[in-house]
Amino acid sequence: MIKSEWFYWLIGAIFLVMAVQMLRDSTNPKRYGTAAFWGLLGLGFIYATWVVQKQAPAEPLGVAVLVMAVLGGFGLTGKGERRTTTSEQRDESARKLGSKLFIPALTIPVVAVVCATVLKGQTIGGQVILEKGSETILGLGFGAVAALVVGMLILRERRVATPINEGRSLLEAMGWAMLLPQMLATLGSLFSTAGVGEQVGKITANVLPSGQTYVAVAVYCIGMAVFTFVMGNAFAAFPVMTAAIGWPVLIQGAGGDPHVVLAVGMLAGFCGTLTTPMAANFNIVPATLLELKDQYGPIKAQIPTAIPLLACNIVIMSIFAF
Amino acid sequence: MIVLLGVAVVILGFALKQNPLLVVAVAGIVTGLLGGLSPQQVIAAFGDGFASSRSVTIFVITLPVIGLLERYGLQQQARNLIGKLAGLTTGRFLTLYLFIRQITAALGLTNIGGPAQSVRPLVAPMAEGAAERRYGPLPERVREKIRSYSSSADTVGLFFGEDIFIAIGSILLITGFVNTTYGTHLEPLSLAIWAIPTAICAFVIHGYRMVSLDRWLARELDAAVAKRETVK
Numbered sequence: 001m002i003k004s005e006w007f008y009w010l011i012g013a014i015f016l017v018m019a020v021q022m023l024r025d026s027t028n029p030k031r032y033g034t035a036a037f038w039g040l041l042g043l044g045f046i047y048a049t050w051v052v053q054k055q056a057p058a059e060p061l062g063v064a065v066l067v068m069a070v071l072g073g074f075g076l077t078g079k080g081e082r083r084t085t086t087s088e089q090r091d092e093s094a095r096k097l098g099s100k101l102f103i104p105a106l107t108i109p110v111v112a113v114v115c116a117t118v119l120k121g122q123t124i125g126g127q128v129i130l131e132k133g134s135e136t137i138l139g140l141g142f143g144a145v146a147a148l149v150v151g152m153l154i155l156r157e158r159r160v161a162t163p164i165n166e167g168r169s170l171l172e173a174m175g176w177a178m179l180l181p182q183m184l185a186t187l188g189s190l191f192s193t194a195g196v197g198e199q200v201g202k203i204t205a206n207v208l209p210s211g212q213t214y215v216a217v218a219v220y221c222i223g224m225a226v227f228t229f230v231m232g233n234a235f236a237a238f239p240v241m242t243a244a245i246g247w248p249v250l251i252q253g254a255g256g257d258p259h260v261v262l263a264v265g266m267l268a269g270f271c272g273t274l275t276t277p278m279a280a281n282f283n284i285v286p287a288t289l290l291e292l293k294d295q296y297g298p299i300k301a302q303i304p305t306a307i308p309l310l311a312c313n314i315v316i317m318s319i320f321a322f
Numbered sequence: 323m324i325v326l327l328g329v330a331v332v333i334l335g336f337a338l339k340q341n342p343l344l345v346v347a348v349a350g351i352v353t354g355l356l357g358g359l360s361p362q363q364v365i366a367a368f369g370d371g372f373a374s375s376r377s378v379t380i381f382v383i384t385l386p387v388i389g390l391l392e393r394y395g396l397q398q399q400a401r402n403l404i405g406k407l408a409g410l411t412t413g414r415f416l417t418l419y420l421f422i423r424q425i426t427a428a429l430g431l432t433n434i435g436g437p438a439q440s441v442r443p444l445v446a447p448m449a450e451g452a453a454e455r456r457y458g459p460l461p462e463r464v465r466e467k468i469r470s471y472s473s474s475a476d477t478v479g480l481f482f483g484e485d486i487f488i489a490i491g492s493i494l495l496i497t498g499f500v501n502t503t504y505g506t507h508l509e510p511l512s513l514a515i516w517a518i519p520t521a522i523c524a525f526v527i528h529g530y531r532m533v534s535l536d537r538w539l540a541r542e543l544d545a546a547v548a549k550r551e552t553v554k
Contacts, residue, residue, distance in 0.1 A: 014382065014383070061372055087398075180342055189367065190364075195357060266496060302478065305528045
């Protein structure tokens with residue numbers, strides 16, 4: 001069986017190789033801090049396997065994460081000169097290669113789809129090929145590796161160091177923002193252990209006047225969005241808001257259809273996700289990947305959609321649940 | 323009540339534009355300690371959190387091949403391609419991408435798009451290319467806006483498509499939570515169909531805003547083009 005942990009080791013190994021390249025890159029004024037950040041990230045990816053399986057203590061990894069936060073947070077990481085082709089060379093190469101360039105890029109989704117559909121649940125000698133529940137993650141991994149092979153063949157690129165170097169430049173350009181989504185996931189779990197959710201739930205339940213179903217619908221939906229805005233994750237908001245309002249008031253009290261209330265409630269939370277820097281993987285990482293000057297560019301593009309869509313959710317729930 | 327201080331740290335930190343990594347680390351430590359965890363438990367929580375959230379970082383696996391293709395002109399070729407499709411304006415192209423992203427996500431194919439896999443190498447260059455064909459070189463501010471809108475089409479399409487698919491995390495979270503907490507039995511499929519009305523609204527609203535981007539571009543750039551012509 002092919003396990004998702006193997007795939008995390010591969011990513012860890014890529015980070016480590018890149019860390020060695022960074023250490024040797026004398027064009028980077030902060031090469032030691034940069035190499036330390038990505039090296040720790042690589043080691044963390046591999047060590048985490050045993051943390052997840054409860055076979056190793058989590059504390060060393062926690063220390064490593066905090067060191068990475070300090071390295072990134074105090075500007076001790078940087079980037080080297082990007083050694084790549086000029087824009088003229090790229091134009092020339094695009095003219096020569098034409099649409100063949102799309103083949104490797106499209107290999108990623110094609111392989112990912114095959115893994116998620118055809119290979120899913122397939123067995124060889126009584127064993128499933130892909131670990132159950134990880135088919136899409138593994139599909140992305142296989143897709144990327146297959147695309148790299150296809151790409152190197154089509155482009156007649158012989159040196160494996162070239163794609164690693166190019167990938168490293170993209171990573172260096174993103175910098176510490178890479179770690180932010182995982183840090184936020186940690187913050188979310190600390191919030192729930194410390195009982196932040198229950199507190200917010202109590203406050204919202206207190207502002208709720210009794211007996212007015214449609215007001216309760218609005219409070220539930222807006223509460224989901226606001227709570228998600230704070231936590232960065234609708235999944236963290238859902239159990240709390242549902243326990244405070246969704247289940248007792250809307251479903252049991254007012255007799256709402258649980259399917260509509262819960263499905264639309266979750267989507268109301270997604271409207272909050274569109275607007276928060278706390279959901280870094282959806283909102284901040286794209287800004288760095290696209291090399292935007294304004295880190296909040298994607299959020300600004302999404303807010304005018306999120307607000308009317310939240311209103312739509314309130315209307316949909318009001319009409320169909322009761 | 324006092325545990326809410328951690329939330330205050332986050333809001334204050336982001337408002338004062340402090341480095342987000344530090345803000346989040348400090349907020350986590352404050353919340354953990356106020357919530358009654360020992361310092362050792364707080365450190366362990368950072369380790370556990372990192373370990374169990376690695377899946378959000380897996381897009382890194384695609385960066386070497388994307389970087390390689392960019393080196394050989396993938397973004398330029400994406401622009402060339404859009405240049406041949408005369409009717410496809412920036413707004414129409416992004417609406418089309420939004421639609422494709424929603425439909426594929428609804429079929430459970432959430433990983434075929436994304437900021438690293440599709441937006442940076444293909445969608446953003448094509449959206450820019452469509453505007454360049456019409457208005458020539460784009461000012462920085464316009465380029466930023468087109469890229470931001472490209473990213474938003476990807477995210478909105480994913481969010482309001484994936485919930486229609488029954489085996490997606492959020493639907494399973496709903497059934498898992500209410501079935502264990504309240505002892506009911508909700509079927510994923512009967513939940514997933516109720517994601518459809520919102521999905522349609524999301525397409526209409528965000529699609530309308532994508533098409534409005536064309537009007538904004540026209541207002542913003544027609545003047546610039548006219549100015550260039552007179553200088554000639």
